[in-house]
Amino acid sequence: MCHKSHNETNIGNMLGYIEEEDLLRFLKTVEVYTIFPLFEGAVETGKIIKSSFRNWVVHAYVERKALAHSLNDTKTAVQQLHKLASAIVTVIIIVISLLVTGLATTKVLVVFTSQLLLVGFMFQNTCKTIFESIIFVFVMHPFDVGDRCVIDGVQMIVEEMNILTTVFLRYDAEKIYYPNSVLLTKPISNFRRSPDMGDAIDITIDVSTSVDDFNALKKAIQLYIESKPKHWNPKHTLLVKEIENLNKMKLTLCVQHTMNHQNYGEKSARRSELVFELKKIFDNLGIKYHLLPQQVHLMHVDVIGNGGMSM
Template identity: 65%
Template sequence: MDASVLISLLYVSHALETTRMFEWYIEEEDLLRFLRWEEIDTIFPLFEGAIEAGHISKSRFRKLGVIGVATTKVLLVVSSQLVLVGFMFQNTCKTIFESIVFVFVMHPFDVGDRCVIDDVQMIVEEMNILTTVFLRYDNEKIVYSNSTLSTKPISNFYRSPEMSDTVDFTIDVSTFVDNINALEKQIQAYIESKPKHWNPKHSLLVKEIENVDKMKLTLSVLHTINHQNYGEKNIRRSELVLELKKIFENIGIKYHVLPQEIHLTQISTPTLS
């Protein structure tokens, strides 16, 4: 028997028992206030003599055991549903609260900001209360729940100050120190000639000598912009690398591979008779 039907029967029986002092019975009209005709047609055959009498007597009702067994079943069903709903409601409220705090209090980005999340660079395309939509570098859309984002480190290029960049390169270990000094001066001259692109602060450092034949150097520069406009940042860096190539050519800085030992073996061929 369906739980809703059992609840209706129990409710009707309780109402009749409190309003009628003597023997009570359940008629079809009593059940119509809570059930449909199809359900009533299903209930009446369960009670002996109910169809002939046109009602369900108290004695037949107790005999079926509805009041004892069914009450326990109904309470279990209802209580389990209430626990489930309460748990779901609690989680939903927690998620909504975390999302509201993230969007309106933390507010780590706005629409259009370039961010890095989980080592992936993305543009914020759409912000909602519960979710945020990002556009990846290849135009793939990625949706994060705001409650999840609130637990992740987020890098925001748009809100960052002027950002640095590096160019690593290798020169021959036999390069004269004077040539390295000339390299540094020409790099400085180029950077100072582009004040709209580069901050004058920069450094050229020798990192290490590797395999006794080459020196690894790092040029550290500071953009006059952050990396929100990633295309412009890449263009400036590309121009800097090309300028380094020109300087290498002007000064005569090259990289030579160490002499390699070669072993030759003569293979004799049979002579034709």
């Protein structure tokens, strides 16, 4: 990052970007170098442009909003658990108080206990469900509000957490209610808690593609990925899976994002940009895919008389 004059800084402000000198008025140099990597393209250009700053603000707002919802739902769950525990403790205190004061004899206590056991037997499934839900919410706690998860092959975002149920928002904005006792038995994939995630793109090219063109393809893909350090990890692999029907070669490009798939829209946009770049590389290198020659059967039809025909 370079230093510019005060007039150039003012011009930069009018053009809609923030430079290092603007931040040095309020922050230390070490803090400035810590902040710049948070904004896309700021390290390379030495400027924080308006769109990058706007994206950072939106991202920060979404993160804080999800955190606020998570804390609120956790507080609600704790309050519900507190009420349940208070009811149990109240019953125990009443029983002990009656025994201490002599108002309840052992016979009365036996009758009362037997009634409690009867009630517990009648509602054993409910008690089991409540206990399992408490274990799921407070011990396992596999997700928070706002996390993007996959359950039963369906991708959903956690909308609300309670003691007994969790509310999810599906990709089409449909709300789905899951009992926590059921979620306890299911495998749950959590995107937010995952590290930088990978992606795979399947490609089919003509088997006649030369080795030189294939190496040029690998080099062009490498140059593009290295030119996008904010989007892609430089480590990638182009694998040849198989040759099919002696005319097409199936490839798989394995890449790694510099993010997990929590922000699925951003992930899809990056992947779309990569696929479009692959298309341009194929055009530049003349790499194409041709179908094998197909057999075509022609039939000659002669019309005879009034509606009759022969072939």
